[in-house]
Amino acid sequence: MLYPSCEISIGTLPAFDFVHEVKVESAWQKFTDTATITLPRKLRLLRQGQAMQLPDLVQVGDAVTIKYGYDGARRTEFAGYVAALKPGTPWVVECEDAMWALKRRALKSVSWRAATLRQVLAYVRDQNGLAFEIEELGALTVGKYAINQATGAQVLDDLKKRFGLCCFFRGGRLVAGNPYNHQTAATHRYAFAHNVVASDLAYTRAQDVALHFRASSTQPDGKKLVWDETGTTKPAAKQGTPPAATAFSAGLGKGELRELQAPPGLALPQLEAWARAEMGRLRFDGYRGGLTTFGNPAAEHGDVAEISDPDYPERAGRYYIDSVTKTFGVNGSRRQLKLGPKA
Numbered sequence: 001m002l003y004p005s006c007e008i009s010i011g012t013l014p015a016f017d018f019v020h021e022v023k024v025e026s027a028w029q030k031f032t033d034t035a036t037i038t039l040p041r042k043l044r045l046l047r048q049g050q051a052m053q054l055p056d057l058v059q060v061g062d063a064v065t066i067k068y069g070y071d072g073a074r075r076t077e078f079a080g081y082v083a084a085l086k087p088g089t090p091w092v093v094e095c096e097d098a099m100w101a102l103k104r105r106a107l108k109s110v111s112w113r114a115a116t117l118r119q120v121l122a123y124v125r126d127q128n129g130l131a132f133e134i135e136e137l138g139a140l141t142v143g144k145y146a147i148n149q150a151t152g153a154q155v156l157d158d159l160k161k162r163f164g165l166c167c168f169f170r171g172g173r174l175v176a177g178n179p180y181n182h183q184t185a186a187t188h189r190y191a192f193a194h195n196v197v198a199s200d201l202a203y204t205r206a207q208d209v210a211l212h213f214r215a216s217s218t219q220p221d222g223k224k225l226v227w228d229e230t231g232t233t234k235p236a237a238k239q240g241t242p243p244a245a246t247a248f249s250a251g252l253g254k255g256e257l258r259e260l261q262a263p264p265g266l267a268l269p270q271l272e273a274w275a276r277a278e279m280g281r282l283r284f285d286g287y288r289g290g291l292t293t294f295g296n297p298a299a300e301h302g303d304v305a306e307i308s309d310p311d312y313p314e315r316a317g318r319y320y321i322d323s324v325t326k327t328f329g330v331n332g333s334r335r336q337l338k339l340g341p342k343a
Contacts, residue, residue: 024324033078035078099156113144143220186304197334225266304320
């Protein structure tokens with residue numbers, strides 16, 4: 001039988017190996033990973049020979065590391081900062097990942113005539129006095145860009161809105177670009193009646209997915225080139241100006257419109273190829289929904305879930321994981337996975 005164990009560090013306190021519950025929510029769409037640590041309120045620690053209650057020794061901004069696993073083999077499941085303290089019984093410590101540090105101070109104003117994405121991200125990091133690694137999933141040129149008394153988090157949010165760049169922390173590194181990287185993604189195998197505790201998965205055929213796709217790419221002049229799966233293309237107005245109604249919706253009849261933000265600077269053939277690849281990921285025969293597993297395997301968002309079903313072997317498939325909710329405590333260790341597109 002596997003024996004669960006944990007190690008939690010907060011600020012300058014000695015690491016402790018007990019907790020009522022830890023809950024970590026991690027998803028590339030959420031921008032910030034969060035964690036809640038639930039502890040008995042009346043815990044006391046000796047500090048300089050004096051017994052003090054644990055809530056009196058923790059402050060907002062303290063560094064937090066959460067490790068847990070089985071049989072003493074613990075892995076880091078969360079690293080960040082104390083974001084809020086919730087008094088009461090039990091006592092709850094709310095935490096955020098390194099994005100918390102990027103929300104705290106305004107950066108010095110700066111402008112570039114032709115910036116690369118790495119230049120902008122490195123400026124955000126260095127201005128905050130941090131030392132995290134930067135991982136670009138495809139080197140990009142941002143072009144003319146200015147920061148005017150914005151926080152690092154606001155800059156990352158602006159990059160997402162203007163260029164469709166997903167920015168998030170994964171394993172202590174700031175990742176920018178496509179959240180799925182087939183070259184580095186770890187694969188975890190799941191089988192019904194084996195290591196799947198519960199699921200709300202539904203198998204859906206591609207022809208039953210009522211989606212209509214439109215993709216756009218920001219050009220060097222600030223305008224957007226738009227490609228629609230009906231075959232219509234149009235350079236849109238400058239950013240911030242909604243495009244006028246056109247023939248994009250003609251002949252569709254039904255289906256939710258899904259807007260796709262492609263990397264900037266793509267020519268029309270590149271934009272169409274990129275869009276069709278994304279459409280293939282989102283409109284497919286396969287499972288949609290989520291599943292609950294044990295603490296192992298230690299899946300993270302961006303990894304691949306390889307699913308098999310002994311009752312329906314033809315439904316076996318590989319899917320990227322979009323989000324993971326991890327829990328650890330007196331009720332054991334679980335991971336709730338939400339599946340994304342096919343890998």
